[in-house]
Amino acid sequence: MKAIVNVALKQGVLDDQGKATHHALDTLGFKEIVKDVRIGKQIILELNSSNEDEARAEVTKMCEKLLANTVIEDYSIEIIG
Amino acid sequence: MNVTVLQFPGTNCEYDTKYAFEKLGCNVTILWHKETKLPENTDLLVIPGGFSYGDYLRSGAIARFANIMDSVQTYAKNGGKVLGICNGFQILLEAGLLPGAMKRNSSLHFISKYHHLKVINNDNTFLQELNIGDVVNIPVAHHDGNYYIDEEGLKQLEANNQILLKYCTSEGEITNLNGSVSQIAGICNKEKNVFGLMPHPERAIEELLGCDDGVKMLQGFLK
Numbered sequence: 001m002k003a004i005v006n007v008a009l010k011q012g013v014l015d016d017q018g019k020a021t022h023h024a025l026d027t028l029g030f031k032e033i034v035k036d037v038r039i040g041k042q043i044i045l046e047l048n049s050s051n052e053d054e055a056r057a058e059v060t061k062m063c064e065k066l067l068a069n070t071v072i073e074d075y076s077i078e079i080i081g
Numbered sequence: 082m083n084v085t086v087l088q089f090p091g092t093n094c095e096y097d098t099k100y101a102f103e104k105l106g107c108n109v110t111i112l113w114h115k116e117t118k119l120p121e122n123t124d125l126l127v128i129p130g131g132f133s134y135g136d137y138l139r140s141g142a143i144a145r146f147a148n149i150m151d152s153v154q155t156y157a158k159n160g161g162k163v164l165g166i167c168n169g170f171q172i173l174l175e176a177g178l179l180p181g182a183m184k185r186n187s188s189l190h191f192i193s194k195y196h197h198l199k200v201i202n203n204d205n206t207f208l209q210e211l212n213i214g215d216v217v218n219i220p221v222a223h224h225d226g227n228y229y230i231d232e233e234g235l236k237q238l239e240a241n242n243q244i245l246l247k248y249c250t251s252e253g254e255i256t257n258l259n260g261s262v263s264q265i266a267g268i269c270n271k272e273k274n275v276f277g278l279m280p281h282p283e284r285a286i287e288e289l290l291g292c293d294d295g296v297k298m299l300q301g302f303l304k
Contacts, residue, residue, distance in 0.1 A: 009184070013229060016187045016260060066146070069139055069175065071182040072229055 001047045003059045004078040007068045008040025015039060043067055052079050082107045082303055085123040087153075087169075089114045089144045094130035094166065094283065101283035102127075105299060114147040125162045125302050126153065128169030130222070130281060140183055140225045141171035150176060162206060162302060163275045167223055170267070170277030179270055179277045180238070181230035186223070187260025193222040195291060196258060198266050198280060199249040202242040205273045209304065210297040216253045217294035219280040221266075226279040228261035228268075235262060243268050246278055 009015045015038050022037040045062075049055040059077050068075040084107045088095045099109040102125075110120055119126060133144035144150070157163050157178050165173040173179045186192055200208055200215040211217070230238065238244050246267035248258040255264050259279075267278025282295030 013184070014187075014260070016185055016189060016227070020189055066138070066142060069142065069182050072184065 001049050001052070001055055002080040003045040003047055003055060004080065005043040005045065005059060005063060005067055005075055006040055006078075007043065007063075007073050007075045008038050009072055010074050013072050040073075052081065055079050082124045083120065083122045084109045084125045084127060085120055086111050086127045086129055087114060087149060088112060088129075089131070089133035089147060091133045091135050092129055092131035092168070094168075094281065097281075098127050098129040098166070098283045101286045101295070101299060104286060105296070105303060107303070112149065114144070114149050117148050117152060119149070119152045119156055119161075123156070123161065125164065126156060128153075128163070128165040128172050129283070130167030130169060133168055133172065136168075136225070139175070141168060141173075141175040144168075144172045145175040154178070157270075157275050160272070160274050164207065164302070165275075165277040166281055166283065167226075167279055170279055171225065173275060173277045178275050179268060180234050181228055181262075181268070183225045184227040184229050184260070185225050186227050187257075191222075191224045192226070192259060194220065195285075196221045196280065197249050197251050197253075198246040199253050199255065201244045201247055204242055205245065205269055205276070205301075206304070207269065207276045207298060207301045208245055209301045211301075214253065216249060216251065217298070218251075218285065218292045219282055219295055219298075220284045220291075221258070221280045223259070223279050226259045226261065228265045228279075230262055230265075237271075238265075238268060241271050243271065243273075245269055245276065246280070 017039040018037040282298040285295035
């Protein structure tokens with residue numbers, strides 16, 4: 001079983017990397033179509049588990065403890081069986 | 082005075098810090114992160130600059146779980162004095178010993194240069210040798226020094242005189258360096274025994290190095 005964790009800065013916390021990338025996309029001619037850019041990271045975990053609920057609960061603990069800094073970041077978890 | 086300096090894989094300012102405090106007459110011990118106990122006679126604990134664990138995941142995020150950190154938590158909670166410089170500051174934030182979090186510099190560049198700082202509060206051990214409004218010239222060298230705290234947190238920092246230093250011009254005008262909320266360069270906890278700053282006072286201790294403005298900061302701990 002696999003868990004895909006996406007971590008990104010919370011809405012309301014200025015994302016400087018996203019802002020710089022948005023600016024670059026604007027100058028490349030994508031100004032009309034791109035409304036906003038947020039940049040995050042993806043952490044892929046291979047798990048020794050066959051129980052989706054258990055896996056989700058454990059990965060949530062990992063996010064709260066280490067994978068995300070919940071002062072500034074949000075996370076989402078996708079479990080792939 | 083006995084100073085203990087922590088060392089993680091990737092720390093690179095431990096010897097500069099040792100040199101600086103020895104020059105001020107302290108006994109300095111460098112302690113490897115796998116130790117589980119701080120030396121009992123520690124009067125000041127310093128978490129120095131560098132790139133602990135390569136700054137992987139986030140600056141300071143992995144160091145926070147090193148073996149020695151339980152002892153650091155206990156030491157701080159019992160009123161022991163802790164100073165975190167640069168990566169040390171980031172580790173203190175990740176460990177929850179100081180409020181807020183660190184983001185990438187707003188320019189997205191690594192910034193390495195001397196920069197002026199203004200003393201905002203001096204009713205604490207760290208800055209007692211300086212006056213409010215004093216301007217000091219201290220090197221900065223960081224990629225993730227963009228300090229973030231929410232509005233409520235900022236109000237609390239202000240109300241408790243926890244903001245120690247802000248980035249400024251040579252004339253003392255507050256200025257933006259890296260995007261930090263309220264241009265904050267250094268803070269302390271409410272109890273005023275845990276201090277963190279992004280600039281490196283240990284690199285400004287001799288005129289030969291360009292400036293010795295860091296001496297007065299580090300000397301505060303000797304009283």
